[in-house]
Amino acid sequence: MTAPLDVLVVGAGPTGLALAAQLRAYGSRFRIVDRSLDRVRESRALAIQPRTLEALAGFGVTEELVARGNPAMRLRMHLPGRVVTLPLFDIGLTDTAYPFLLFLSQAETEAVLSEHLATRDVTIERGAELVRLEVKESSVVCRLRDGDGSQEAVETRYVVGCDGAHSTVRAQTGIGFEGYAYPQTFLLADLEVDGLEPGAVHTYLSRAGMLFFFPLGSPAGWRMLAMRPPDTPELEVELPLLQKIADRYTDDRLTLRDPAWMTDFRLHNRGAASYRSGPCFLAGDAAHIHSPAGAQGMNTGIQDALNLGWKLALVCRGDASEELLGTYEAERAPVGRSVLRFTDRAFSIGTSSNPLIRFGRTKLAPRLAPLALRPPGLRGRLFRTVSELGIHYRRSPASTAGSRPPRSGPRTGDRLPDLPRGLQARTAAPGWHLLLSGPPPLWPDERLAPVLAGQADLVAVHRLDGQSPWPGVVHGLVRPDGYLGYVAQGADLDGLRAYLDRWLPTGRH
Ligand SMILES: Cc1cc2nc3c(=O)[nH]c(=O)nc-3n(C[C@H](O)[C@H](O)[C@H](O)COP(=O)(O)OP(=O)(O)OC[C@H]3O[C@@H](n4cnc5c(N)ncnc54)[C@H](O)[C@@H]3O)c2cc1C
Structure with a gap:
């Protein structure tokens, strides 16, 4: 068995990478393992919120993220016969250096974080899967299996499960993951679109639902997101199907081409019953999964990691009391619950077939939204919620x-x-x-x-x-x-x- 570590980070998605960056900054003895042989190459999460850009700035990676990304300042709502433009952000906000939503594919975000770790001599151990963990009196013994089936036992003081929605750490510690799956299936594609104004998010509203185009930049110019129409359940996710959906919403005004990635998926709304079991912690998708409404998922995971990493590091160094670790759940579980509530509400408004909500979606929202968003105070409050700048820990025992x-x-x-x-x-x-x-x-x-x-x-x-x-x-x-x-x-x-x-x-x- 290897010498005891301070922390074993399981999973090298955005949450695990951010955690590793913080542990490295504090000189912790840690390893980061991932069962997959390569990092994510698909776009997946496509937006970085201002608070995440602030939080990552300390590692010196934010400039690179901003350089690779695509800030969008406007939302264009397309209605029959007219287009309503809304500012996406409160441009007057003076207390952040990043008053914008940065569109950047998850693949690029992970690349930037991985490159940062490489310059700090951190190796991401790929092809190493956590298969079992056993909590001992003052440590955890983790069994890692590599690609050829051989196993290694790793002893560590703490384990953090950054291992995604199907978390092994969560399963091994018996922490529940309650919630539900939404009935709808969604279609997603990264592709080129002819006929869209660049630099804006576009949404097409109809009684049937919503169609979105987000300015992505890489691996393709646009991310398309739509609900699968009920009359197409058997069709493969291919360009003709996507073009057919776009034609329905836009009256044939857009041409889709050169897809880089196309998929369909179901969405869930689930939260971990606890973020900690003794020396084992959960962060990111291992602790909460929800709809992509509001682009909160990856951002919340990265901020979980940055709430936890320094606490683990200081406790392991003997610079802080163990009690500090209890504040992780006290601070982050309420944030996770509020993201589950917020994304569920936004998702329901966007997809409901209830006649009243449909009316609100297609008739009222486009008329009222520009008026409702006019007062800068209200716009600022909305922006603070979505941008995650408004997250606070006023009720934490550590405040x-x-x-x-x-x-x-x-x-x-x-x-x-x-x-x-x-x-x-x-x-x-x-x-x-x-x-x-x-x-x-x-x-x-x-x-x-x-x-x-x-x-x-x-x-x-x-x-x-x-x-x-x-x-x-x-x-x-x-x-x-x-x-x-x-x-x-x-x-x-x-x-x-x-x-x-x-x-x-x-x-x-
Ligand atoms: C199709 C799709 C579209 C999405 N679109 C959006 C979007 O538009 N906006 C948004 O905010 N979010 C979106 N998401 C969600 C977003 O990708 C996640 O919130 C984000 O990846 C969570 O990061 P994470 O690091 O917590 O988990 P993950 O990215 O899932 O990383 C977990 C890592 O753990 C590894 N792992 C798992 N089990 C083990 C094990 N036993 N041992 C070792 N390693 C293990 C996995 O290989 C993986 O690399 C999307 C996800 C998908 C799949």
Whole structure:
């Protein structure tokens, strides 16, 4: 048996790759294995949300993703006789460097993450399948099988199942995956389309359902998504069938050609009963699967990983208490449940055959949506939900408000905004970041030294001096994943010290 690892990452999809990138940044002893011999070559998830772009920026990969992708700013709703254009984003949003949805195929996203890992000397062990795991007193023994059938036993402190919808880790730990399958079948294709305006998402609404075209770029110009019409159940997913569907929705105005990928699939809405069983964790599709409405799936998985990785790393290094690991489920399970609810509602509106919903879809929505979205406040709130910028952990046990929380600016549990611009880059290095707002003479080293005793190498100190998201004298502690664990007004640091004593107690005093 090999020497015990800190973490075994099972699965090298987007969730496992993001987790590996974070574990590598913290110097953890880990391995990442995947049973498939090659990474995904199909487009699958086609959009990266602003919060994911922010969260990946610390690894230096976001610029490359943006360079390869295709930001779309408009939604064009095609109705009989007219086209309604809606802004897809609140362009006025000032607190993110990425106020757009980035269209990029999952294959490219995985390629960028894999290349990043390669430059950090991380090997993705392909052709290695987890077949069994056994939880011992202080470790987990995992059996890996390779392509020729030989097996290896790997001992590790923690296992993370990033192994997708049919997760072996989930099955081996007996965690339930309750939910349901939708009755409809969907058709999906990456192909070229003549007759579509570039740089926009196009949707065609009808009583029968919806047809979408998303600007993809690679491996083809467009992603087509449609519900399979009931009168075509036996037909193969080939270009003539797709052209027939497009003709029905668009009155023969589009020509489809050069398909790179065509498939049909059923959708599910399921969530894991728990995100953890002892030393085994679930993340990404292993924990939640749902419809692609709103492009949340891959993004939620990557953010699961980035919530968990630093916690595992710090606990394994002895820099944080085990209690920190309990906050993973407390923080991410509510996010997963809300994604399941949100995507289910959006899916139902898009596909229902209920006459009232059909009427709303084809007659009311196109008329009311532009009016409803006009107030910038409402547009901003909608954008924050879909972009995942609005995710917060205010109710997490690891979020503690000081006795005098500031009256404006980000609160405990919120994501640190990128305002003033550059604040996120300043706090992107691995570790915690203490932000000190107000005149620098208020924050002499002598005042900070006893508070950070024993943890000075884990907490970077930033005197913001006017470049602060809060007015006045405030101190805030940013977690390694960019969320605020503690925020208080004034220069009394007793509350901060109590917070550090609770969550990073090892080595103090
Ligand atoms: C046809 C299709 C279209 C999609 N379209 C969209 C979309 O438009 N928008 C969107 O957001 N999402 C979409 N998705 C979903 C999206 O692809 C997933 O949400 C995303 O891939 C989840 O990433 P993951 O890393 O959690 O899991 P996965 O990408 O499923 O990765 C799991 C990995 O684990 C490996 N693995 C599994 N079992 C084992 C084992 N026992 N041992 C070792 N390795 C194992 C697998 O080989 C795989 O590489 C689509 C998915 C499909 C299939």
